[in-house]
Amino acid sequence: MIGTGGTGALSSKNTVNQVVELWLSQIAARAKTGSLTYSTYESYETTARLIILPRCGGIKLERLTVGRCDRILQKILEEESISKARHARAVLSLICGYAVRDDALPSNPVRDVQRLPTAPKKESTLTTEQLNGIRELMQDWRVTRADGPRPNYRILIDGMEIMLGTSIRIGECLGLRRCDVDMTTRPPTLVVNGTIVSTKAEGIHRKDTPKRSRQRRSIALPSMAAAAVRRRLALAEPDPDASLFPTKTGRALSVSNYERLLRSFIADERAQLVKMGVDVDEYTTHIYRRTAATLVERAAGITLASRLLGHANEQTTRNSYVVTADQVDIVTAEILDDVLGG
Secondary structure, eight states, X not given: OOOSSSTTSOOTTSBHHHHHHHHHXXXXXXXHHTSSOHHHHHHHHHHIIIIIHHHHXXXXXXXXXHHHHHHHHHHHHXXXXXXHXXXXXXXXXXXXXXXXXXXXXXXXXXXXXXXXXXXXXXXXXXXXXXXXXXXHHHHHTTSSOOSSSOOOHHHHHHHHHHHHHHOOOHHHHHTOBGGGEEOSSSSOXXXXXXXXXXXXXXXXXXXXXXXXXXXXXXXXXXXXHHHHHHHHHHHSOSSTTOBSSXXXXXXXXXXXXXXXXXXXXXXXXXXXXXXXXXXXXXXXXXXXXXXXXXXXXXXXXXXXXXXXXXXXXXHHHHHHTOOOOSSOOTHXXXXXXXHHOO
């Protein structure tokens, strides 16, 4: 019989399904106390329910060997994607770790499975010419069509220009309030101190920290982003906590709604975007963050780009955001000439 947690609640005869039930109850309790976010809990629960349990929920812990875990993960890799396989590995390891702490497993078998491949690095960025072309397309989007009210293209443009000028994420952009910007300084600044999230338990709401709490930072606004912020301020309510990207009811726009609007634009203007050389398969809001980081890195180096992104280390910036230039700086030739002669 399974207990409700604590030492000895599990044994090697229990199934993965039973372990997950207890483990998730513990994770849910942590979310309620605030030591873990509800979005993290829901991510774990979804991965366990949809990916892990259908493949190994009935297996007893005593039969959950390294080889079996490896085969399960390789099957997920074959049938799903690299991303889902890596998420499954992380969650299955947490589940097994819980069983180890409850003395139901002698060790965590997931730790010794073969390493999973990493997802290919996204390389697309936008050029100045492409950005100007995209802005023009957005301004003219559905002007002549009679299939309903025109979409709010201004939200798309303002969001794009703020993200390009600051490298902040879409959730952080939509989470901006009147009190988070200061247009009296030179240059104007904004403070990244929150993000819009959506969970089943809490709905759509503003979390009062960025994606990671250590990424709170103040960013100076280039002219393009400052102009976009001024447009949002002109539309926002006078309350200091008023959202710069509100819905008709005054609440902050959700990330999914902004992304849905962007996908609609891309679908309508796909031919024109392809003609401009835009990689439409990689055109998400994250391309703005990657573009900003790449431009700053090429002009001023990886350290400043990493600080702008709010990363804890430069390797994260280099691995995931900065696109390496094909042309190596010509200063290398001058350096080698000085050293070697020529």
